[in-house]
Amino acid sequence: MTAAEKRCELVILETSDTHGHVYPINYGNNKETNSGLAKIASLINQEKQKYKYRLLIDNGDVIQGTPLTYHYAKFLQDQKNPIISILNSLEYDAAIIGNHEFNYGMNLLLDSVMESNFPWLSANIIDRETNKPRFGQPYLIKEFDNGLRIAVLGVTTHYIPNWENPSYIEGLNFEDAFKTTEKWVEYLKENERYDLLVVSYHGGFERDLSSGEPTEALTGENQGYRMCNELEGIDVLLTGHQHRRISKYINGVLVVQPGFHGQTIGKVEIFFEMKEGRWTVVNKSVELLEVDDSTIAEEEVLALAEENEDETQAWLDQPIGEIAGGLLIENAFEVRLKDHPLIEFINRVQMDAAGVEISNTALFNNESPGFAEKVTMRDIVSNYIYPNTLKVIRISGQDIKDALEKCASYFILDENNEIRVNPAFAEPKPQHYNYDMWEGIEYDLKISRPLGSRVVKLNLNGLPMNLLEQYDVVMNNYRAGGGGNFDMFKDKPVIKEIQTDMTELLADYLLKRKTVYQSCNHNWRVIY
Structure with missing residues (x-):
């Protein structure tokens, strides 16, 4: 050699x-x-x-x-x-x-x-x-x-x-x-x-x-x-x-x-x-x-x-329907501070598909553009980027409160007492998809309070939610299994599974109605 x-x-x-x-x-x-x-x-x-x-x-x-x-x-x-x-x-x-x-x-x-x-x-x-x-x-x-x-x-x-x-x-x-x-x-x-x-x-x-x-x-x-x-x-x-x-x-x-x-x-x-x-x-x-x-x-x-x-590409350019008023996103951070028409729309599609009155969803990506008035499949897959299906699980009012406290940890106060994203949700890997926003309940998250005590309002139909009562809630399959360290959802009774992908559910919702009107009931907010 x-x-x-x-x-x-x-x-x-x-x-x-x-x-x-x-x-x-x-x-x-x-x-x-x-x-x-x-x-x-x-x-x-x-x-x-x-x-x-x-x-x-x-x-x-x-x-x-x-x-x-x-x-x-x-x-x-x-x-x-x-x-x-x-x-x-x-x-x-x-x-x-x-x-x-x-x-x-x-x-x-x-x-x-x-x-x-x-x-x-x-x-x-x-x-x-x-x-x-x-x-x-x-x-x-x-x-x-x-x-x-x-x-x-x-x-x-x-x-x-x-x-x-x-x-x-x-x-x-x-x-x-x-x-x-x-x-x-x-x-x-x-x-x-x-x-x-x-x-x-x-x-x-x-x-x-x-x-x-x-x-x-x-x-x-x-x-x-x-x-x-x-x-x-x-x-x-x-x-x-x-x-x-x-x-x-x-x-x-x-x-x-x-x-x-x-x-x-x-x-x-x-x-x-x-x-x-x-x-x-x-x-x-x-x-x-x-x-x-x-x-x-x-x-x-x-x-x-x-x-x-x-x-x-041909499939992506298919027209699906119209949203009067549009659901465009100008600032992803602002979407997570108070109820936004896009989030309300996604939650209402989930509630319609599941037949329940409480839902949560995330804004999965900071690059989500939202929907203009005329919607194609390209718009749908640009906003809902995961192949999630839905589950309805039965959880307690306390579970809901615990999940909201987990979501509230998404925020911190900086040296100027301004609300910012907790670095733990950005580094080493962005995890904006682990912050959920809810429909069907009314709540406030007060970020100046210590972690674990930031839910200062949690109502259902205008009255304080009974933390011992059981509620059926629809969410994506990732979250329903406890994904994102939402341990309060693990091993809870599954009442219903909707095996159709959310992209299809969003498209079908628009195809069936042809025109959907923008709405926002301002049921939640993040405050100092």
């Missing part, structure tokens, strides 16, 4: 949380963006030309998230999945099951796995009947022509049952991601030969990466910090889920997280030398490669989704 043959270099490229973005556009207005798989593909192909030895891994949340993927899931499931066709064409080595992979149902997910030319890894999603990983192998060993062997273990945040429609995850157990990683790392050490251990974890970090201070309730949703500090033998930890941009070392573990929507990719370089008959790591580095105006969208990738994209 020559001196040159005794050295080699490996590149690991990671995508994560692309959420179905292929074309570099914003579907709300069709303006160009620096995002999407077509542009990411350009970066991937450039890097592939530089390295003989390479791994390309998707870390999850790839088949859901845009009108393109939604339209495919609702109308074109009998055809090939355009996202999988793209991943196949780019020759991915593996993908990890993310929590949003389940959003369109198990059948679509299983079809996607079957269509893939690469394995989907998740060691901790277990089939209850077989007690084995549901989606096949928990890890892969990639061996190159020079004998270099790389182990890649896949794990998924186990918090999925707190969010997902139960019928979509029926028959599955979600085992603790940290404990599963610990078990399989030991298994790999004892049973496999490899030169580098990569853990690809669809999850993020529960602590500040510098100080180690907790950054969220220790629910187990994110366990990356613990993995780096308590598990021996991990060389590289690929992460996601939190939509952050991270490239650094934690306790000697090289860590990367490449944002979301295909705006960046993670790049890990590992340098090896042959020592005493085996490849040994002598250096490693990490960086994020960002899409910008100069990044060209790969025509081959665009072509793989072109037919679906054309049908999606």
